[in-house]
Amino acid sequence: MRTEKSRSYHDGCATAHALDLIGERWALLVVRELLFGPKRFTDLRTDLRTISPNVLTQRLEALEATGIVRRRKLPPPAASWIYELTEWGSELEDTIVTLGKWAARSPFLEQGLPISRAGLLLAMRAMYRPQDDGGFCICLDMPDGTAVVSGTAEGFDIQFGDEALKSAQAMFSGTSSVLDSILFGGVSVEAALKAGDARITGDMSAMAKLLRAFPMPPAATGLAP
Incomplete structure (x- = not known):
């Protein structure tokens, strides 16, 4: 798996570091889908209709490695793996809402x-x-x-x-x-x-x-x- 450091902007601005963390294609949309609760891998694939399994796996691994997402196994009888946001990851909600409000003014929407x-x-x-x-x-x-x-x-x-x-x-x-x-x-x-x-x-x-x-x-x- 590629490391976040290898893809870094190497810029001291915290905004640049934010893009190091969530700037990859699909990453922020994975976070969006987890804002209202945990989901299984198959649920995320359904919600993110055009993402490939490999790319989703890569994004989840990267988000887990940086402490934004965690993976855990549900107890029996479900016994399936789910993905959920950490407390820090959940703080991205305001960012996503603000970004959406800004983009709604785009004539290209x-x-x-x-x-x-x-x-x-x-x-x-x-x-x-x-x-x-x-x-x-x-x-x-x-x-x-x-x-x-x-x-x-x-x-x-x-x-x-x-x-x-x-x-x-x-x-x-x-x-x-x-x-x-x-x-x-x-x-x-x-x-x-x-x-x-x-x-x-x-x-x-x-x-x-x-x-x-x-x-x-x-x-x-x-x-x-």
Whole structure:
């Protein structure tokens, strides 16, 4: 396995060292996928659709070697190996959210591409803007997992588990890519419902509040796609 030192920028700036640690292709996306909990190798391959097994293995080994990720074996009956972020690795969440918020202003950002559940939830965290409408609490029922998202004047929150479901006012059922296209890609919720790509049950007014709470920022000026 290659060492981080052999790929170093050899620059005293801490930002350069950060790129030594997470600047390789796919590395930061592996971290993104682990921000909401541990995953097996096969789960990561599913979420990172176009990564090869060899590259994923290399990135996980490098992230483990630098203390960002750890690997552990689940007790029986599962007895499978999982990967999870260390406490230090988890601190990258704010960096990823800020980076996403910055990149959302790029005129070169292509809409309509597939997105994982973790990618969508972090995009929602980045783009959330409180509204003067009392807030919302919505269950997002997606094929790769369920999450309950809530927005108030204080901020945006993401929760998991049966206890969180009790507070949900409505449920959105569909893929993360479909919801991403509705929130950020200009697809109307009516069109998604009519096509059978999404289903909404419960308080429709609460769902409408969610749909208004994630405005895209203006594109950076002076650039042309």
